[in-house]
Amino acid sequence: MLDVDIKKDLGSFVLEVAFQAGNETLGFLGASGCGKSLSLRCIAGIEKPDEGKIVVNGTTFFDKARGKKARIDLSPQERKTALLFQNYMLFPNLTVAQNVVAGLPRDASKEERDRTVAEQLKRFGLLGMEDRYPVQLSGGQQQRVALARMLAAKPGILMLDEPFSALDSHLKSSLEQNLLALFREYEGTILYVSHDIDEAYRFCDRIAVVNAGKIDELGTKEQVIKNPTSLAAIKLSGCKNTTVAQYVDDHTVYLPDWGVSLTCTGVVPKDVRYFGARAFLLERTDGPGPNTFRMQVDRVSDSRWERSAMLSFCDADNTPQRIHDVEEEDVTMKYLKLHLHWKVDKLKVPDHELPQEGDELYIRIPDNGMYLVNH
16 A cells, blocks of 8 residues: 655655555656656655655655654665666676575575575576676566566565666567566556556556646546546547637637637536547548538648548638737647647548548547546
8 A cells, every 4th residue: 555645846846746556556647757757766765755755555654744753764775665767777787687686685595585586587587597797688688687676675566667668669569468467466556657648558557647746637547548637638648639728608618729619518617728639539521510620631641550630620710810829939839739630540441531631621529539628
């Protein structure tokens, strides 16, 4: 069981997070610099909060209580946490076996060390590599050694900070299976930092959306994906279209940057500030209709299985003036703000029906692809 309620003021950035986690994998999802890694470093004892409390499995790691005698701040060694960094932090002058042993208590017997090394090397498919040094290993092998060292210490909590960021997609896929098996075996709290919603969804039971040093929302992965309640969550859930929104009436919202209004089946919050629409749920229609807009395809790009189209609203109000209302001076940001992103599945749509640059067509924004939030 993990209970965290801390604050750390770095001047230009303030981390202030509070959450609890049990026997589960809790994902920390957010953009770079939002405070995800800093939270883990505070739990591990690498960084010291200015205020608050950290309790793991009934043991108080940190408590900034009033009065020096009441304060608690265990050292990283006393906390016995396991934190896997992006670069794995292996000792370059130690062999694989020695790196694994480095995770054990200093008073561990030779018999215990030999047994633990053999168990962990077998678990991670590293038998026969005992005498190699980190420089002689691939990125995937280095990661497995780092994981073996983590588990050898029998930590009370596992923490992983974007463990796949340095790996290619093929290697990442195979190592993900190792990690999934490890997570199923481990009985305790696992914190998993990522900026990739798909990765967080595969590994985590719940997801905390971290934004500017705070947790914007925390819920099951299904809740965060299907019913995001903040702009940060909408973006991190993979939604490609977000824009400023204004309340018109209980079932109408106006989108000033796009110059259009939408009718909503649900009630529009009076304090609504942002609107989101999923790119892959947009629908092409034969003509006008509810929440259907005449649009022009201004740009297309292809991946292996998808075509992305950037669409402009042909009948938007104040079209010539809208671009001057966009705050960002960056031309790319202006372009993105004024366009609707549409994703088309190339496996389902014949080549001759795929959108082409210059096409004029009708696009409907369905209710199940809309999100309205107030922060």
